[in-house]
Amino acid sequence: VGILVALMILAVYGFGFVKQSFFPSSTRPQFMVHYWLPQGTHISRTEADIKKIEQHLLKTEGVTDVASFVGRGSLRFLLTYAPEDANSAYGMLLVGVEDYKRIKDLRPLIQDYLNANFPDAQAFSRPFVLGPGDPQKIQARLRGPDPDVLRRLAGEVREIMRNEPTATDVMDDWRQRVPLIRPVVAETQARNAGITRSDIARTLQVAFEGTAAGVYREGDKLLPIVVRAPESERDNVSNIHDVPLWSPTAGRAVSISQYIVDFETQSENTIIRRRDRLPTITVKCDPKVGEASEVFARLRPAIENRFEQLADELHLAGYSLEWGGEYEDSRNAQTALWGKIPAIGLLMVLMVVFLFNTIRQPLIIFLTVPLAVIGVSAGLLSTNQPFGFMALLGFMSLAGMLIKNAIVLIDEINTQLRTDKDPFVAVVDSGVSRVRPVSMAALTTVLGMLPLVTDAFFVSMAVAIMFGLTFATVLTLIVVPVLYVLFYRIPSPKPTG
Incomplete structure (x- = not known):
């Protein structure tokens, strides 16, 4: 028992060195x-x-x-x-x-x-990737009412990501602010000339961008006919002061500068994304090499600490930091999966209790399930495979296999005891007699998993099942008889002679 406990502690400790990934x-x-x-x-x-x-x-x-x-x-x-x-x-x-x-x-x-x-x-x-398809796996979402404050917070997050040597391709989904020239309309002069803001906007669009005046059909294609100024005029922004503007009152075209006080150079956000109706900017990056979970583990505390500092310094209210990307996808998938475990686990326990009509024997059976951790941890570390969603499915499927092995062994012990054989001898003989069927069942499962080792999608699941089942089967053949003797306080036979 002491060796078993030591192996479990070592396996749990070693699991901390297993790489984490969502999908390969x-x-x-x-x-x-x-x-x-x-x-x-x-x-x-x-x-x-x-x-x-x-x-x-x-x-x-x-x-x-x-x-x-x-x-x-x-x-x-x-x-x-x-x-x-x-x-x-x-x-x-x-x-x-x-x-x-x-x-x-x-x-x-x-x-x-x-x-x-x-x-x-x-x-x-x-x-x-064989999973959610966002290009960047590490994402920090900043949410709040003021886009300018979000820009500042995003700049701080980008700086932290750029300073991380293992992170690359840092960007945000609002992109850069775009410079623009905004005319300041002389309202009184424009109104007297019968000119509206819409007239000025349309005139500037025709002069620089162009406007569709019709459609030309060429075979099965429809080509737009665009009216705009010559390229030599529209490529030089200084010509904006001389753009002709039609005045209904004067009945002729006049210079647009007569109705414009000034042209202000500004910048604006052309992209503002919202999440649940609240402005949200997402800063993204990717690992240069290796798994995203390793880079995320280094970035997360630095970004969260800096966000808290800025929130205190600027007295921010209504702003939050959330984590998206692979971290969120993995957490949501695992939460949905683990949410069904309690009901399924209870059903499994009740079935085994009804099968043996006792409590101690099902307890022995379910105490063997954690033994899979030893094999899974050793397998993932030795093959350098990450623990992801598929490995989690493989780990969970091991429970049924190990319970089946333990049931076979417990049932044989009960059969031997009904023949009035000495309890200790019955336990030992049962363990020996069940070595071949239990081992053969595990071996056929392991061999069935071999073809999946070469598949990028199923390799982590196959490794988890193969190593977990192999280690747990060997330990089950030893641990179940030992636990049975301990739980039922069966003494060892006294030496004869």
Whole structure:
């Protein structure tokens, strides 16, 4: 018993060194390249950059095909892929490769090319995952009523993430503030001339952006006819003072500057996201290498401490910090799973109690279930597999297998005792006689799990079941007889002669 307790303590301690992950990367021979220019960039600039990147990727050894998307993500072609919203500064490329194993080597090469040739852009590559498809796994959500305060808080969080050497690709989902020129209308002069703010807005749109005047049909395509000023005029913002504006009162076009007091240069948020109707900015990052849980464990206390300091310094009320990304997805999945365990566990206990019509024997049976921790911990550490959602399912499925083994052994002990055999001898003989059937049942299960070891999705579950069942079966054949002797206070036979 002392050895068993020591093994359990060692297994629980060793489990703290097991990597944590939600879902593994996919074996799909394709990965994504996300490309972000500063917010407000014209889509023609984004398109030109994406075209250059696409041409470079097609020349890269190991790449078979490239599909590019400008202004928004692709249509949702995969359940775990979450497309980006429409944004003129965003582009995405889907890169196909000969073998998914080459993705690990190609991504650093592509990242170096992007960093060297597009310094003003934020670009990063991501493999597909067998789980929620947000590109960044570590996310801090800041919520509150004032967007300017949220911007300041987000800046502090970004700084902490950038200072973490194991974190990369730091960004937020509000992007940068966009500079703009806002005309200050001379209300009295404009009203006397019969000019409204809408007239001024439409005139400026025609002069710089253009407005649709009709549609031209070419085959099965409808091409918009856009009216706008010549490129030489609209590319120079200083021409804004000389834009002609039609005056209904004067019956002719006059300079727009006659009705504008000044043009103010400002900046504004073009993206304000809300969650439950409250402005929410999400700061994101990813681990450079390894699992996101390890980087998250280092970032979380630093960010939470800084948020509390700012909340005290600025006397913030109504602001909160929440954690999203992989941490939230994993917690929600495990909460939903563990929420059903009490009812199922109670049902299992009642079934075993009804089976043996006693309390002590079911207690012996269920005391063997924690033995699986020893094998699971040793298996995940030795194979360097993370403990994720699939490993959790494997760990939970071990309970039924171990209960079945213990039931077989307890039932044999009861059968032997009914033959009026000495209790101690009956326990020993039962353990010996059940070694082969219990071991063979465990062995067939372990062999059935072997094909899953090569599968990226099921490997952690297979390792948990194989190692957990192997260790627990061996220990069960020893522990159940020992516990039976202890619970029923069966004395060892006295030596004869």
